[in-house]
Amino acid sequence: MLKSEDFAQELINSGYDFFTGVPCTIIGNLITTLTERPDITYIPAVREDAAVGVASGAFMAGKIPVVLMQNSGLGQCLNALTSLSLIYKLPCLLIVTWRGFGNKDAPEHLVMGRICEKLLDTVGIPHHTFNPDNIKVLINMSYKLITEKNEPLALFLKEGIID
Amino acid sequence: MNYREAITTIMELLKGQLVVCANGLISREAFTIRDRTENFYMIGSMGLASSIGLGVALSKPSRKVIILDGDGNLLMNLGSLPMTGSLQPKNLLHIVLDNEVYASTGNQPTISNVIELEDIAKSAKYAYIKKVTADDELRREVAHILENDGPSFLLVKISDKEEQKEIGRVTHCPGEIKERFMSAIDNGRNM
Numbered sequence: 001m002l003k004s005e006d007f008a009q010e011l012i013n014s015g016y017d018f019f020t021g022v023p024c025t026i027i028g029n030l031i032t033t034l035t036e037r038p039d040i041t042y043i044p045a046v047r048e049d050a051a052v053g054v055a056s057g058a059f060m061a062g063k064i065p066v067v068l069m070q071n072s073g074l075g076q077c078l079n080a081l082t083s084l085s086l087i088y089k090l091p092c093l094l095i096v097t098w099r100g101f102g103n104k105d106a107p108e109h110l111v112m113g114r115i116c117e118k119l120l121d122t123v124g125i126p127h128h129t130f131n132p133d134n135i136k137v138l139i140n141m142s143y144k145l146i147t148e149k150n151e152p153l154a155l156f157l158k159e160g161i162i163d
Numbered sequence: 164m165n166y167r168e169a170i171t172t173i174m175e176l177l178k179g180q181l182v183v184c185a186n187g188l189i190s191r192e193a194f195t196i197r198d199r200t201e202n203f204y205m206i207g208s209m210g211l212a213s214s215i216g217l218g219v220a221l222s223k224p225s226r227k228v229i230i231l232d233g234d235g236n237l238l239m240n241l242g243s244l245p246m247t248g249s250l251q252p253k254n255l256l257h258i259v260l261d262n263e264v265y266a267s268t269g270n271q272p273t274i275s276n277v278i279e280l281e282d283i284a285k286s287a288k289y290a291y292i293k294k295v296t297a298d299d300e301l302r303r304e305v306a307h308i309l310e311n312d313g314p315s316f317l318l319v320k321i322s323d324k325e326e327q328k329e330i331g332r333v334t335h336c337p338g339e340i341k342e343r344f345m346s347a348i349d350n351g352r353n354m
Contacts, residue, residue, distance in 0.1 A: 018218075018222065020218075041221065043221065043246070043250070044246075044249075045214075045246065046242030046243075046245070046246055047240075047242055049208075049210070049211060049214075049240070050211070050214045050240060050242055050243055050246065051214075052211075052214075053208065053211035053213075053214025053215045053217075053218065053240075053243075054214045054215070054217050054218035054221070054246075055218060056211075056215055056218060057183070057214065057215040057216060057217060057218020057219040057220075057221075057222065058218040058219070058221065058222040059218075060203070060215075060218075060219060060341065060344055060345050060348060061218065061219045061222035061223040061348055062222060062223070062348070062349075063222045065218075079207070079208060079209075080208050080211060082207075083206075083207025083208045084205070084207060084208035084211060084215075087206075087207065087337045088337040088338065088340065088341045089337075089338055089341065090341065
């Protein structure tokens with residue numbers, strides 16, 4: 001299991017320099033790490049669509065943003081992604097925790113856990129899923145892709161990949 | 164004062180400040196009255212002008228960022244007020260044109276006729292809060308917030324609900340709106 005500090009460092013090494021989002025237990029330590037680092041900004045958002053809005057503004061002002069959220073938040077920010085990020089071509093990396101994976105979780109996570117990949121396929125947002133061996137590769141690739149294509153990209157993070 | 168007069172007055176007082184315009188009639192009026200590269204016209208994502216403006220303001224502290232919002236937009240993303248208040252960006256100026264209706268869809272009522280939006284901004288710890296109803300007050304207050312540190316909240320009560328004449332849509336495509344706004348951020352002087 002990768003330490004959250006190291007995961008954060010990979011994001012920063014890749015070039016990401018603006019962070020916002022809404023917590024999930026899977027990324028609890030990661031958000032704490034990002035909040036405590038003096039060299040970067042983490043903006044606690046009240047909702048995932050507000051996070052996408054703040055990230056979009058930050059991008060236009062020269063930052064390369066990351067938005068952290070639980071997959072439930074995809075439902076909350078769907079309109080921000082479709083009618084802001086995609087039509088204006090405002091990129092951000094979405095790090096989305098995959099609750100309800102394999103139908104094993106609290107009831108409120110099961111529907112989104114089943115459909116979150118299909119949801120992004122429908123919207124047309126590319127996505128990949130972290131495993132213990134591809135973390136660095138996916139983070140580096142994501143930076144290259146979102147800055148070249150100017151579109152959001154999602155990386156799903158299941159429980160047990162970072163501490 | 165109708166919202167066309169209010170936007171005209173605000174636009175007259177601007178120099179190179181960045182403006183994030185809420186979707187609907189606010190973007191369309193701002194575009195029609197004074198199209199400028201420093202205007203970002205949000206055409207979808209209702210509610211998020213305040214969040215987009217916050218992201219710009221935090222990332223570009225040397226530039227004044229004005230959010231030209233509406234009551235319907237603000238009520239849809241009310242959480243942006245405490246986000247802004249908690250972060251205290253000095254360069255953020257939030258102007259809310261409050262006509263108490265969703266004017267873009269035919270004047271269906273919002274709830275700002277009974278809810279005092281400036282009180283919510285006060286609870287959210289904006290540094291400067293004013294409510295104006297007349298054009299001379301608006302002129303004075305916009306000049307004041309442009310010269311002073313924020314975050315500022317200016318509630319502009321729009322009393323004139325008369326039907327507006329036909330107004331054009333923003334003719335720039337979203338990609339163009341973004342590109343020229345980003346160039347304006349890059350090229351602008353500090354102000």
